[in-house]
Structures are given as structure tokens and as C-alpha cells.
Amino acid sequence: ELKVEQNPLFLSMQEGKNYTIYCNYSTTSDRLYWYRQDPGKSLESLFVLLSNGAVKQEGRLMASLDTKARLSTLHITAAVHDLSATYFCAVDSWGGSNYKLTFGKGTLLTVNP
Amino acid sequence: GAGVSQSPSNKVTEKGKDVELRCDPISGHTALYWYRQSLGQGLEFLIYFQGNSAPDKSGLPSDRFSAERTGGSVSTLTIQRTQQEDSAVYLCASSLEGWDRGNQPQHFGDGTRLSIL
Numbered sequence: 001e002l003k004v005e006q007n008p009l010f011l012s013m014q015e016g017k018n019y020t021i022y023c024n025y026s027t028t029s030d031r032l033y034w035y036r037q038d039p040g041k042s043l044e045s046l047f048v049l050l051s052n053g054a055v056k057q058e059g060r061l062m063a064s065l066d067t068k069a070r071l072s073t074l075h076i077t078a079a080v081h082d083l084s085a086t087y088f089c090a091v092d093s094w095g096g097s098n099y100k101l102t103f104g105k106g107t108l109l110t111v112n113p
Numbered sequence: 114g115a116g117v118s119q120s121p122s123n124k125v126t127e128k129g130k131d132v133e134l135r136c137d138p139i140s141g142h143t144a145l146y147w148y149r150q151s152l153g154q155g156l157e158f159l160i161y162f163q164g165n166s167a168p169d170k171s172g173l174p175s176d177r178f179s180a181e182r183t184g185g186s187v188s189t190l191t192i193q194r195t196q197q198e199d200s201a202v203y204l205c206a207s208s209l210e211g212w213d214r215g216n217q218p219q220h221f222g223d224g225t226r227l228s229i230l
Contacts, residue, residue, distance in 0.1 A: 097169035
């Protein structure tokens with residue numbers, strides 16, 4: 001059974017600081033997804049990482065994928081309050097005839113002034 | 114363009130009643146997925162539809178849950194004889210095909226918040 005683990009689960013940062021969220025998964029996969037969720041809202045796609053060594057950047061967020069280590073990172077540069085949200089990584093797989101995403105538990109990020 | 118649309122946005126019902134949740138995917142998306150999100154269990158996959166193909170129901174948590182997709186578009190998730198542990202946010206997502214288009218993310222609706230009294 002595919003397991004996806006994120007850490008930390010809770011992250012409180014000061015504005016302007018840098019930090020990294022880690023996502024480990026248990027089986028071979030070349031595809032990993034990052035989503036953002038604001039309180040009471042749905043999931044918004046941030047990044048799709050499709051191969052080993054993939055790196056994508058959008059604003060203050062940069063995501064990378066190391067398929068050999070089964071590890072993805074989401075790096076936050078010079079955090080601002082607007083980045084406060086819960087961030088999920090997810091890995092796709094087949095389970096029987098079901099194509100699905102398996103999510104980590106999420107990282108609740110709070111950026112303080 | 115329009116995103117994934119779910120209704121109702123909130124549903125409160127008594128234990129033992131049946132509920133029906135609706136999902137209208139993004140136009141042109143052939144793959145449709147149901148997930149549920151709860152504090153205790155996080156985000157759990159429920160079921161996947163690819164076009165008009167019959168789904169694999171093994172991800173549904175019990176035989177009180179069923180889902181169908183009519184005409185390869187709108188889907189309904191039905192929960193019979195609801196229990197308190199069914200309380201959760203039920204999320205629908207759609208994407209261009211499934212595995213073959215893994216470079217496209219799944220797009221999620223706003224969800225239905227289901228509360229069982």
C-alpha cells in the first residue's frame with residue numbers, strides 16, 4: 001500500500017524567512033503533485049512534477065522531485081502572510097482498476113508578521 | 114472557464130437518512146474522482162470514473178456507498194442509511210483522462226460538507 005508522509009505537519013514562520021516542507025512516499029512513482037488548501041476552500045493545484053530531477057517554481061514557492069530517494073520538497077522563500085494555508089503532496093497510482101491520488105496529511109503553514 | 118461544480122455545498126441530515134451528492138465536472142474532462150476529507154482520516158480516495166466505463170468500487174468505505182456517472186458527465190455519490198462517521202467533506206475532482214494524462218492535475222470542486230446528526 002502506497003504511503004505518503006509529509007513533515008512537518010505544522011509550520012509557523014516569520015515573514016521573510018525560508019523553509020522547506022518534505023514529502024516522502026513509499027513506492028516507485030515518477031509523478032508527484034502539490035496542492036494548496038485555504039481554510040474552508042477546496043484544493044488548488046500548485047505543481048505537477050513528472051520526472052526525476054524535476055524542478056518547478058512559481059513566485060516564492062519551488063518544488064523538486066527526487067524519484068530515487070522517493071522525496072519531494074516544497075521550498076518557501078521569503079515567506080509572506082498570503083502563503084498561509086495547508087499544503088498537500090500527492091502521488092498517483094493504480095489500485096485495482098482505480099487510478100487515484102494518495103495524499104499526505106498536509107502541512108499547515110502559518111506565516112506571522 | 115467553469116470549474117468542477119458540486120451540490121449541495123452543505124448538507125445536514127439525521128442518522129439513518131439517505132443523501133445524494135452531485136458533481137458536474139469540467140467540460141471535456143473524461144476522468145472523474147470522488148474523495149472525502151475528514152479530520153481523522155485526511156484525504157481518502159473513494160472512486161474513479163473513466164468516461165462511461167464501469168467503476169471499481171473497492172475504494173468505497175462500505176456497501177452503503179454507491180456512485181454513478183450518467184452519460185460520461187455528471188456523477189452522483191449516494192450514501193444510504195447514513196452514520197455519524199460519514200460526516201466529512203466530500204470532494205469531487207476531474208481531469209483530462211486518467212493515467213495517460215498524468216501531466217495534468219486533478220481539478221477539485223469546493224466540496225459538499227456533510228454533517229450527520
